[in-house]
Amino acid sequence: MSATAPVPQDKKKVSTYCYQCVNGPDLLTVEVIDGIATKVEPNFDLKGEHPADGKVCVKPFGLVQKLYNPDRIKRPMKRTNPKKGRHEDPGWEEISWEEALDIVAEKMNEARAKDVLDEHGNPRLAFTTGGAATPFKYMGSFPALLFAWGPFDQSLGAGGTVKCYHSEHMFGELWHRAFTILPDTPRCEYLISFGNNIDASGGVTGVRRHADARVRGMTRIQFEPHLSITGASASEWVPIKVKTDSAVMFAMLNVMMHEIGLEKLDVEFLRDRTASPYLVGPNGFYLRDPESKKPLLYDNNTKKAVPYDTKGTDPALYGTYTIDKAIEVGADEESWTHDNVEGTTGLDLTKQLVAERTPEWAEGISDVPAETTRRIANDFVAHAHIGEFEEIDGRKVPFRPVATVLGKSVNNGWGGYECVWAHTMMQVLVGALEVSGSMLGSTTHLAGDTDWDRLLTVDVGEDGFMSHTFTPTSKEGWNDAPLNRHANDTLTPMSGNNMGQQLFGSTTIAWLRLQERAAESWPKPNPPDVWFVYKCNPAISFSETDLMGDAMAKFPFIAAFAYTHDETNHYADVIMPEATDLESDQLLRIGGGHYFENHWESEGWALRQAVVPPQNDAKDFSWIANELARRTGLLEAYNSVINGAGCGIPLQGEGYDYSLDITKEHTQDEVWDAVCKAASHDLTGGKEVLDLDWFRENGFKTRPYSRLNWYLYPAIEDRDLRFELPYQERYHRMGKELANRLHETGVNWWDRQLAEYTPLPVWHDLNKLWDELIEKNHDVKAADFPFWLLTGRSMQYAWGANVGIQMMKEVADNVFGHDGIIMNEGKANAMGIENGDIIEITSPIASTRGVACLRQGVRPDVIIMLAQFGQWKTPYAKDLNRPSLNRLVAMDQDYIDGGGASIDGTKVSIKRVGAAQ
Amino acid sequence: MNRFGSKLQTHWDWRAAGNFMFGGTGCGLILMSAAASYPNSLPLALGLQALAFIGLGLFLVWLEIGRPWRALHVFFHPQTSWMTREGSVGTILMPLALAGLFMDIPGLVALSGILGLLYLFCQGRILLASKGIPSWREPAVVPLILSTGLSEGSGLLILTLYAIGMAPIQGWVFFSFIAFLAFRTYSWTTYLGKLNGSKAPKKTLSILNGINPLMLWGANVAPIALLLTSMFISTYTGLLSCLAAALAVAGGWYMKFTIVARASQVQGYSLGKLQKGRPKMKAPVRRKPDSFVFDQKYEKENA
């Protein structure tokens, strides 16, 4: 080592991006001195383009250490010990890339020779990744290889449906093309958050927009059991009891509908833009016009029921009316013809639903004082500015600056349906849905895979609503033989059934089935012949993790793309060192409107590029894809997929053709050069065609994106559509049909889930449900597990695969609780537990230990374990000795809701085992 | 949990504490022995012992510093810091005392005794200037350091005189020892009282209050009582006064070790009093790095 810092010979700044989480990409620059990456900085060229002026979050600062980490896998390796198990040494032996790729290709070819599907109809090839699928933003042309392959199984999740906003995704897309939901933060005045930890999970733009909003004076009410990062900066923290959020939301609906009254709500919006006036018949389906089969509403002008799209009507919002003639259409085309039938409006049924759900009732359930609920509901309405408009780019758009947002385990798992419906209804009542200042959606994956611009998916569908495709549940359409191991096409029709939509099926079901713990009447599926694992670690990140490893040990062939050794690739047969964030190339869309708080006023493309050559023997994914495509004889198909839109944009489009010769092998530079040209051509309408070298030099290219595109309302209005709320007729019908199908095939083990398909969500006492399920499934007394164990978002660690990065640990440790278990100080002291003591946490399935981190800002009946630890193999992380919630959370079919999701928490007991060390 | 970041400073450990313990004792000893012997020669054993204590203190500090071979820098800047002043006083004191001792010049010895007092004062001021540590920055720490140095020096003088067989000891030495102990009692009580009335960290207070009984009764009142008793029971004068001296010295060391190495919690962070309006700031006090060394470095870099 030299004595003093050497005088740098060559110093440059290289532009690239970080997409370690869905809030990306964060564009950044890396300083490279004499060929060594030294530091990360924001990309200041984006000032004014990017909502946070090109700043980057804390995670990219870990990338330099990630690059040079001595613990990296340096060369491909193969297992020499055929026995797989947690306590078996895999006997890793370094091999060449040639050998590694030959082994993998041989396994792929063997599988393909048999058939891409196995005898159960499941794909023989499976691919798993994590990070809410953000690893796809790192995979270069590899997805093209997968799609060239044909059916591949993505059901072996790394935590999806448990670690995600599942009910919100499903219903959000149905109702307002909202795979994710966010406030129009730059304009919102009053925001109610039920456990949404946006300051830890909202990325750079989320943090910046909320900070700006606070300074501007936005009120943010935070309901949550522990005072999170976000709660810290909220106007008010309401320490709500776990899993009782829906009670408070129902009570707010009660206040709005029974105390405040319709006249102070957005009558016009309810009448014209929702299904509120649609009349519901005695069988629970819309009363329809016998001729046109269109849903009926009651016209106050003519005093009779008319189809919903009749012009010049004054539809009744409340009331029950007798209709001369109407039909109802139920499940499996069952229909009822009625004479003089009574029909009640959907809004009236909603009002009735919440009639008993008073703030006083909710107080007993949630610990939220009735006065608080009432005050907040009133303030919410008062801030809605009903009747006001804003003009955006010449278009008049309603201005309703109020929003409600939900957090994880509020918006998924049991109770998720109630919560997502209730908070969306709060918005609907004041017309604050998809308009300026209000609650917005972003991104579509189910209605169409356009995560950057959801407006492309708005089409006219049935009954005055947007079109939306569910997996068929009809006799003819339903698939009784699942196409993949979690059976999303068979069990969860809302999750869709194309290859991308597999990610929204219940991945818990897949693992449970492999462990023979679910779907008892179905055969146990085979593990995939070839399982690819990339940028994820399900043996740590999913639930009941001890059993996850056991399941993986039985897989015949696992090919892991690996950064370091970890708890999942411990079971692999071949591991291949991946090029990390700063070592690989990919062109990616930026801007537009996507995910959390990421509505921009520009859109375009940015290049991720290798700022230094890959370390050791790591390889870029596109290179790997090329090699495997050739070895598996899929080169032409692979090139064709790339020419399609396999790298993000078709290479041939209106007025341009940069497509590749499909018969030839192309270097990754040739591929990205073509993609760069196509993307820039498309972006600029052919005015500028920018090649790979241009993007390497300049990093990104954008064009303006109108704020009008942030809102769905104008598109709804233009098509004279209605938001499909409050009544869920389609969902109800689908549930009935699904029940019929399952029962016809002898499936009775999904009945608990089927019961969720009600047209209006029924409030459930979830704490009682949990006690029941614990006793039913685990042979224990529920009273012995009096605490809720929850997790909390760590901005420093989440999704970054950086638990082995020293600097991330160092800076994360400044945020309270990363090194142990957060517990209420008063409660702990009453139990004889002092700060720093070692405590043992026991759930019905497992125990773990950790250091007590005492604080006042957490409910006495709740404990928190931040992030995801519990590593036993990952270098560096395994020595941190930190507890993991995931080991303690049971995987069980009973915990899965109708949509396939379950929550990220469990009931536990606490015992002090020793003094601080 | 240290909510607001109050925790024990670990930058100055037992080595730094050793400087206050032994340096203080050595200074007290050189002063008292000079006074006790003047105008006669100071016995070599006494003088060397005092200098050894001061030297040991400085050596321990030297062990603590990160760049020990640059330690000389300290001696070039008496104007800058109480630490440099301490060092400068030490640099004069040592040769002066050695010259006095070996050349048998009682005047020089007496002068070094006075410098010892100054050295003690510097030590007090070193602590006082440490604004990060509430138990040090308390102004009452200065008389405490002075009084304990003098008490320890007197005690050690008595012990040594007995040890080298130079008893009986002049009466005023006893009386001044009692007076210094009384001064230390007062200083300690005042110091503790002031701290208890301040917003010093709880941990600091609990440690200091924890040693208070031992300090007050064991290290101060008991020696005074023993000394007074010894005046009346002449048979045991030697034993009792030696016991008193040992208690005084050990107590002083224990107290200084505690203050420097154990009860030295930083104050932690806090929010402050809210203000409004654009502030008018004082001009920075400013001090440039030493021009002599700076210029040398500059020349070196540009050579």
Added chain:
Amino acid sequence: MTRYVMIADLNRCVGCQTCTAACKHTNATPPGVQWRKVLDLEWGEYPDVERLFVPVGCQHCSDPPCMHVCPSTATGQRDDGIVTIDYDLCIGCSYCTVACPYQARYKVDKPRFAYGDTPMESEEIRFDERTMGVAQKCTFCSDRVDAGLEKGLTPGVDPDATPGCVNACIADALSFGDIEDEESNVSELLAENTWFQMHAELGTEPGFFYLWDKELPEELQEKMQGE
């Protein structure tokens, strides 16, 4: 005259530690050394609890205690108020470290790296032997400020003349600039908001201001002094 100060808007800060990380990159500090970091504070009693994130580091006092105690004159101060350390003069006595009321100073005696004794390439190329065994702390990125000024840039406005932490702050909570300039960003922020300086009662007059609008109740101030 110019006097550089930094401002942290506590209403904006969310404790994400991006500034902490950015500082580590900008100044190549070894593991465990954080010239800039953000505290995660809490006070009150359940359910009336406040949690607050407070960025800390060298406050670049007008009258810095660290400078007065420095025996070697290694700690100095520039005309623009930035408190400096000359690594070549410092003897590493840590006197400044105990004198600083803000726990802003560090001393690392031996090379320290992220993964054991062997530096990664990125660490090796930026390792500076001069920092061993001497005091170190936030410099307000004076090297960036000076380099920027030479190019005619404005510190606190142009990224190339602005401290790394301020550049990196995603909440726009940190600001930097010249308080003597009445028109500057920092002057405007201070004129328009209520603010405090930490431990102002010690007479240090920090060049670091916190925008905030709530005072702690007296009894909590007591508690705040630590446990």
